[in-house]
Amino acid sequence: MEGFDWGEITSNLPYLFEVGMVFTVKLTVLAMAGGIVFGTLLAMMRLSHLRWLSTVAGGYVNLMRSIPLVLVIFWFYFLVPFFGSWILREPRPIPVGTFYSALITFTMFEAAYYCEIMRAGIQSIPRGQVWSGYALGLDYWQTMGHIVLPQAFRNMLPVLLTQTIILFQDTSLVYVISATDFLGAAAKIANRDYRLVEMYSFVAVVYFVISFGLSLAVRRLQARIAVVR
């Protein structure tokens, strides 16, 4: 340990945070927003009375949950450019860059996990709530939007946030497509200067502090918003 070079860390802080951490946080926040929206729609599909709709959503969720995230990242990294060329009717695959490729991947992947959380949330709402919505003359979307989803959201908020902490950690896997997220930035410096011990230890400490801090905050929130029944 006597050779631990603190200067290596301090001199690279701007790059690590202004490039790396910004990428990681942007990816986490946008994928969370997209994942929760898409995940909620998937949950509504899974609970639909239309058999084909719930089968499609269920199949999607099970597929995503049964293969490794690394493989999903590879899939989308190659699939998105092809899909883009198909939609835009271009003869060549459209290059989208690692950020948007990662964003689409994590939105689609985490949606499967957010879906299961929202499904449990929706199912935790007493049926009477839905019936009273219909009795008041509201249609499906109004009942969902004004009665069911707000309550489901509130009940599931701690779990949704915990899932987001996992998402924050999972984004480090964009390393496999050579993206410059927080870990990717550190890995680039570590390999350039051959300072792997310093860089990876520092990365571990930063991830720990952020994730642990967030999980403590979620626990406090959970205690505060718990509905007394």
Add this chain to the structure above:
Amino acid sequence: MYYHWNWGILFAQEPGGSGTYLYYLLVGLGWTLATALAAWVIALAIGAAVGTLRTTSHRWVVRLGDGYVELFRNVPLLVQMFLWYFVVPELLPEAIGDWIKQMPPPWGSYVPAVLCLGLYTSVRIAEQTKAAIQSLPRGQRAAGTAMGLTQWQTYRHVILPQAFRIILPPLTSEFMNIIKNSSVALTIGLMELTGRAKSMQEFSFQVFESFAAATVIYMLTNLVVVLAMRWLEGKVRVPGLIAEPGGVQAAH
């Protein structure tokens, strides 16, 4: 979309000369399972022990267990993988460090991958064990004490035999997680299933066939695990004590 499908590539020879690409991927599945199973043994042993200790009445033991769980839960798996592979050998005494670094492939990446996955998964098993023990009626523990058993005897004869049987359903999903998570070991050079699908894509340029084949193999593996665990659950289920999955949990 201009893509030339060629499923026959699965039966073409891979450039390494070991056989067909399909065989190449199946060897990868072998490494995936070998990694997952070895890590699973570590995870079960440490996880069950830590989880149990966290329910005892020794406050400092509980705190130590909590610290262990928080430590391994709040650092991304990939970062932990790099710590085991790049950092740990440097921190050990030089002779041991050099010996580790000179291990022939694939053991040089297999051993760190197993240790990493084992400890990473152990904290999740510790959480499940703790939850299972706490889900038992309080009267069980009280009855043990009333019969004059010591705390250790109560655990040995009353609590753990029940807890280990109701914990099986959550363990099924943890085992599937460890299989999936072993793919992260490709970053330290272990050629498991995902790593081989990636290199098959690089050699053959048949992107989607490579990944589709790996996807199907993962799904079939999951199916086998689910069926095997369902059979095991049927064997060891405690009548009247059906494991109530403790609500939905954040997962990965």
